[in-house]
Amino acid sequence: MHRYTETTRRYALHARLLWRAAPGHSVLNLFLVLASAGTVTFGIVATGHLVGALPAAVRAGAGSPAAGRVWWWLAAAAAAYALAPLINAGQNVVAQVVSARYLRLVFGMVADVGTAPYGIGHLEDPELAGRLDAVKRAMRDWTFVSGVEWTWGLLATRVTGLGSLILVATWNWWAALLAAGSYVLLAKVFVAWIGTIFDDLLEVTGNQRRQASYVRDLMTGAPAAKELRLFGMADWLVHRYTTAWRDAMTVVWRNRYHNLRPILGACAVMLVVNAGVFALLARDASAGTVSLASLVTLVQALLALEAFGPLGDGQSALARNTSATTMLVGLRTRLGLPDVPPHSPGAPGGNEPEPLQSTRSAAAAIDLREVTFHYPTRDEPTVERLSLHVPAGQSVAIVGINGAGKSTLIKLLCGLYPPDAGTIRIDDGDPSADEATRNRVAVIFQDFVRYHLPLRDNVGFGAHTRHDDEAVLARALEDAGGTSLLDRVEHGWDTVLSAEYAEGTDLSGGQWQRVALARALAAVAGGAGVLVLDEPTAALDVRAEAALFDRFLEVTRGMTTLLVSHRLSSVRHADRIVVIGPTDDPTRTGTGIVEDGSHEELMAAGGAYARMFSLQAARFAAAGADETAGADETAGPDETAVERR
Numbered sequence: 001m002h003r004y005t006e007t008t009r010r011y012a013l014h015a016r017l018l019w020r021a022a023p024g025h026s027v028l029n030l031f032l033v034l035a036s037a038g039t040v041t042f043g044i045v046a047t048g049h050l051v052g053a054l055p056a057a058v059r060a061g062a063g064s065p066a067a068g069r070v071w072w073w074l075a076a077a078a079a080a081y082a083l084a085p086l087i088n089a090g091q092n093v094v095a096q097v098v099s100a101r102y103l104r105l106v107f108g109m110v111a112d113v114g115t116a117p118y119g120i121g122h123l124e125d126p127e128l129a130g131r132l133d134a135v136k137r138a139m140r141d142w143t144f145v146s147g148v149e150w151t152w153g154l155l156a157t158r159v160t161g162l163g164s165l166i167l168v169a170t171w172n173w174w175a176a177l178l179a180a181g182s183y184v185l186l187a188k189v190f191v192a193w194i195g196t197i198f199d200d201l202l203e204v205t206g207n208q209r210r211q212a213s214y215v216r217d218l219m220t221g222a223p224a225a226k227e228l229r230l231f232g233m234a235d236w237l238v239h240r241y242t243t244a245w246r247d248a249m250t251v252v253w254r255n256r257y258h259n260l261r262p263i264l265g266a267c268a269v270m271l272v273v274n275a276g277v278f279a280l281l282a283r284d285a286s287a288g289t290v291s292l293a294s295l296v297t298l299v300q301a302l303l304a305l306e307a308f309g310p311l312g313d314g315q316s317a318l319a320r321n322t323s324a325t326t327m328l329v330g331l332r333t334r335l336g337l338p339d340v341p342p343h344s345p346g347a348p349g350g351n352e353p354e355p356l357q358s359t360r361s362a363a364a365a366i367d368l369r370e371v372t373f374h375y376p377t378r379d380e381p382t383v384e385r386l387s388l389h390v391p392a393g394q395s396v397a398i399v400g401i402n403g404a405g406k407s408t409l410i411k412l413l414c415g416l417y418p419p420d421a422g423t424i425r426i427d428d429g430d431p432s433a434d435e436a437t438r439n440r441v442a443v444i445f446q447d448f449v450r451y452h453l454p455l456r457d458n459v460g461f462g463a464h465t466r467h468d469d470e471a472v473l474a475r476a477l478e479d480a481g482g483t484s485l486l487d488r489v490e491h492g493w494d495t496v497l498s499a500e501y502a503e504g505t506d507l508s509g510g511q512w513q514r515v516a517l518a519r520a521l522a523a524v525a526g527g528a529g530v531l532v533l534d535e536p537t538a539a540l541d542v543r544a545e546a547a548l549f550d551r552f553l554e555v556t557r558g559m560t561t562l563l564v565s566h567r568l569s570s571v572r573h574a575d576r577i578v579v580i581g582p583t584d585d586p587t588r589t590g591t592g593i594v595e596d597g598s599h600e601e602l603m604a605a606g607g608a609y610a611r612m613f614s615l616q617a618a619r620f621a622a623a624g625a626d627e628t629a630g631a632d633e634t635a636g637p638d639e640t641a642v643e644r645r
């Protein structure tokens with residue numbers, strides 16, 4: 001029963017989406033649907049009258065009033081049958097407009113799920129990510145848009161069926177209701193069955209199918225092509241793909257056959273009822289209570305009641321579409337977004353991008369108090385009761401072993417995750433709750449994005465409102481040590497940084513890092529008061545990284561800066577070095593602050609930092625390099641990083 005009310009709920013949602021996407025065109029199409037249905041029903045009636053008038057016309061001969069009636073009905077039927085395709089054509093044109101706007105609306109709704117919540121925790125929730133991926137895949141399938149276009153055809157068919165129902169009811173109302181009801185029953189059972197299949201495809205198998213697709217993409221894409229050949233992985237991947245796909249589809253196949261019984265039952269009911277109704281009509285016709293004209297009309301009308309039944313591909317496409325939109329709306333409500341956006345796309349107040357506000361660019365203070373955080377997929381906290389105050393204008397290096405939580409700390413600082421306990425403040429603002437505060441922090445992460453967009457955007461994205469100010473961008477690129485890059489790319493700021501585009505170009509790892517650094521520096525002009533580099537310099541050699549960090553500290557003097565690196569020599573010139581990791585406190589499992597001070601202070605203290613710094617310097621010296629560089633880029637990060645005190 002729930003399944004049948006669910007179908008009604010889905011159609012109601014579909015109607016709301018159409019209305020929100022294109023209200024005017026939807027009304028126009030509804031009008032055309034009614035006109036089309038009226039024309040077809042009139043065609044049936046006119047044909048019936050035409051056949052009914054023929055015997056009298058034959059008897060009375062040409063030129064008689066009876067023959068005149070035949071001509072009249074012939075003209076009426078012809079007009080109806082000629083008009084119907086014209087109306088349908090018009091309706092198809094309008095349907096295209098509605099579909100285009102509908103797609104725009106729904107794609108916007110999907111984008112909201114990804115971007116509207118500022119934090120990124122929801123995108124890392126495997127269950128939610130699996131569903132979102134399933135919705136995106138469903139929307140890319142051609143049936144999604146054809147489901148929208150079919151809406152009007154299906155509606156027209158149903159309304160035409162209504163006309164036929166009225167015609168049959170003029171002969172025998174209960175027979176009409178019985179016949180139509182048997183088709184309705186079949187349609188309901190069919191839609192529920194097909195809806196379950198599509199839900200299974202989306203929900204039950206979302207993650208498994210995602211895995212199968214991932215393996216398929218590995219086999220066919222460029223990124224894994226080298227390893228795939230070198231390690232001879234092809235056969236293994238084919239096997240993995242087929243088993244993952246089969247496992248994913250088993251649920252669907254099982255449900256498909258198990259749920260067939262109600263459909264067979266509904267088919268049997270429909271056949272028996274229709275046989276009975278036709279028998280009744282035959283009895284009335286032979287008894288003379290139904291004229292020849294009425295018989296012709298009623299037979300056509302009874303056959304046309306099929307319009308209330310399952311409507312093939314169109315109905316399947318619509319079921320698939322509504323299954324995906326229902327899941328999408330479920331995701332939106334789960335994230336606290338309105339189920340359907342309050343405005344049509346492009347309408348005033350609709351989802352036009354809001355201009356980002358330029359804010360102060362003075363250095364900001366950072367204050368973390370007793371911050372505890374654990375990832376939803378983990379039981380233990382990653383950061384526990386960590387307190388850190390960074391006064392405005394100070395440069396701080398955050399160092400620690402692999403997995404100590406350095407990046408997590410930075411993500412908390414940007415508000416990408418809200419802490420479980422404690423407070424994080426940038427000046428007085430909470431970055432997880434306040435957009436203006438978030439705009440005060442500019443970060444370049446280890447895995448920064450290489451945008452396949454012009455150089456201008458790659459740098460300018462950091463600068464918010466000053467995105468198009470070439471002087472700002474040029475200054476940022478210069479400060480990042482990337483001025484020569486501008487001379488090397490053929491179309492200057494407009495060069496697309498991807499070889500996949502005509503006249504575009506790719507960059508080396510080091511060049512990309514300078515572009516990313518320039519993006520962070522451009523953010524100062526856009527209002528950032530805290531600059532963070534979370535190891536975006538891994539592709540640079542040790543000297544280049546040290547030089548770049550020194551330069552960064554120089555050009556950002558007076559700004560609040562945080563530097564994260566494994567190479568202790570690279571960050572030695574920061575005002576202050578904070579070592580994070582597991583603490584000696586047995587009541588804590590998460591990361592806390594282990595050491596805190598300037599390079600000189602920590603070296604003098606002779607703790608973990610001093611030991612690891614000396615070790616790195618010694619290794620580097622042993623490798624024959626300049627000792628003053630003081631770090632070993634050849635050692636693994638675990639070896640070179642700061643150990644627990």
Ligand SMILES: Nc1ncnc2c1ncn2[C@@H]1O[C@H](COP(=O)(O)OP(=O)(O)OP(=O)(O)O)[C@@H](O)[C@H]1O
Pocket residue numbers: 124375377378382400401402403404405406407408409
């Ligand atoms: N999205 C996530 N979901 C679950 N656990 C995570 C997630 N991101 C990081 N972790 C875990 O949290 C811990 C801290 O990770 P984090 O990336 O902050 O460390 P890090 O100090 O920056 O490491 P590295 O020096 O290797 O970059 C690690 O144990 C890591 O496996």
